[in-house]
Amino acid sequence: MSALHPIPVGWASTGKTGAQNYDEFADDAEITALVAANPDSMLGVEMPHRTPEAAAAGLDFAAALPAASARLDGLVERGQLTPFADAIAVYRIGDRFLGVFCLVDTAEIAAGPGAPGRVIRNEEVFAAKVAERTALIRTLGVLTSPVLLVQADGDALRDALADVVGRLGEPTATDVDQHGLTHEVWLVGPGADRDALLAAADAGELVVADGNHRSLAAQEAGLSRFLAVVAPASSATIQPYQRLLRQLPIPLPDALDRLRASGAGVRAVDGRPSTPARGTVVLYADGRTYEVTLPPAVGGVVDRLDHTIVEQLLVRQVLGLTPDHPSISYIGGDYPAGWLAAEVDAGRAALAVLLAPVTVEDFVDVNLARATMPRKSTWFTPKARTGLVLADVHADLGAAGPAAPPGPDREASPSGGERTADAQPEALSR
Structure with a gap:
């Protein structure tokens, strides 16, 4: 039975929302400066207590969570995020990295050596960070940042991704990171390409290369699935x-x-x-x-x-x-x-x-043994950007939250409210 799935309800960036992940910074002041320079950055949602307004008011993470919801809704209202349905997303970074955005069953996360599950979380985590990520999921009702999963033997996935990218035309979303690397996303709806990519990605063991805290937070929030980018191990370096x-x-x-x-x-x-x-x-x-x-x-x-x-x-x-x-x-x-x-x-x-x-050899050995890496020991690059593809946690992800799942006439807003679905997603036809 497949452990990988399309995203039932999601949002794709139309520009400016892409950002480094919350844990890629050595100094919190860097986050505040980046949000000040680009208020549409997803960092303002993921780290609401580090926005210029929250920093000036001295708000902690919990006190700033309502502002995160308002900021995310504002991105949708201004057209910085556009809705889509029942799709995956092909993801290319620079000229080397190829992966696919999709949902992965949390039940597949192995609890430890000898435990069942194809998703191997391999690094010790900090409880406080997991608690913050869990609170953010429960407040927003949206997953804003993917977990990076790598296949040890990903040649078939790379070939399938390269084949599809060559036929997709212009990307749905484009973003440039702090290193000058271009990030491109193509939404792929129902059809042969989507099925082929999911089948290629849904093979063998999947190792958490980045996002140990985010994957555990999805479990703590009670989600049946989490947002991931699945990529061949050859796409990344340590x-x-x-x-x-x-x-x-x-x-x-x-x-x-x-x-x-x-x-x-x-x-x-x-x-x-x-x-x-x-x-x-x-x-x-x-x-x-x-x-x-x-x-x-x-x-x-x-x-x-x-x-x-x-x-x-x-x-x-x-x-x-x-x-x-x-x-x-x-x-x-x-x-x-x-x-x-x-x-x-x-x-x-x-x-x-x-x-x-x-x-890489040690990393593979540790994961084959289903052992746990020491904290903060593997910095995989390139990094998947937050804010490019988002997933609604109330759409078949099993979360209990402030909003009901989208119905036939209305769809959920990112923070759990409702907005009319008069304008259906156009992103899938781009």
Whole structure:
């Protein structure tokens, strides 16, 4: 039985709504600046407490949720989002990434090693982030950002996507991200192409490459299906995922001594910090760069990952912190080593921790074992944009929310209200 489905009721961007996902930023002030520059950005919906208005009023996430609903309704009213029905969406990023927007059964998310389910969620999560995403789903009644799922063997899917893209003509939606990459979306309604793409995507195991928190939030919200982009693993690469400690609980010399006492090799080196080779971690503080040779680890593939050793040895044992401590910022691959060093030099952080990226081979080994990656260890690129394709959670997704499912004469607005369906979607015929 198929685990992948078309989107019964959704909305596609007509421009300006595309944005980085809520968790791609090293500093919340960046979100506020981006929303100020583009009020139609989906960031204003996904992070309502970081809009200029909410920031000025000092609102927290829960207090700003009603504004998220109003902002989303405003995007529809202004024509920034257009409705569609019973479709999937082909997705191309630049000249390499090909994937498909669709819905995936939450029942297929495996609960752990040995548990049934073809969707493998492979990374530890932060409970507070899951709670925020769950509250947003329940408030909006709409999924605004997809979970990225990759197929380990996706040659058939890539071939099918390439074939369809070559015949689709002009895209339904186009967006350009902060790296200059063009994101293109084509809606595909009922027919042979839609069936062929769903069949190609609905093969083998699907690994969560991005969106562990969003997939769990869909489950917590009681959804029977979640919004996803399914893509061949060959479409994405893994970049470094670094750490900044905004404050240190102990003096740096004491931390270095504790690392040495644990069996790690520590030496000061000349020059600015850079991403190290596997087995070595680079620390930068007080204008000095240190290379730390990690002690040998025992256990399975997860225990041997640099990110695991850093979390257990440096964060927990040496510094006495938990991984979700507010002084720790997790910095994705969009931010180079020079940016982290500049944060330390400017006094906005006390310590930069640079690690080698996880290899694709290790990532695959962990997932084949149905094991769990350490937190914030895989930064897949390119990133799927939020705000390009949205899905109504009341249309066959099983959510309990403020609005009834769309009827034959009326359809739900994104935030759960109603609007007339006099104008039927034209996007499918573009």
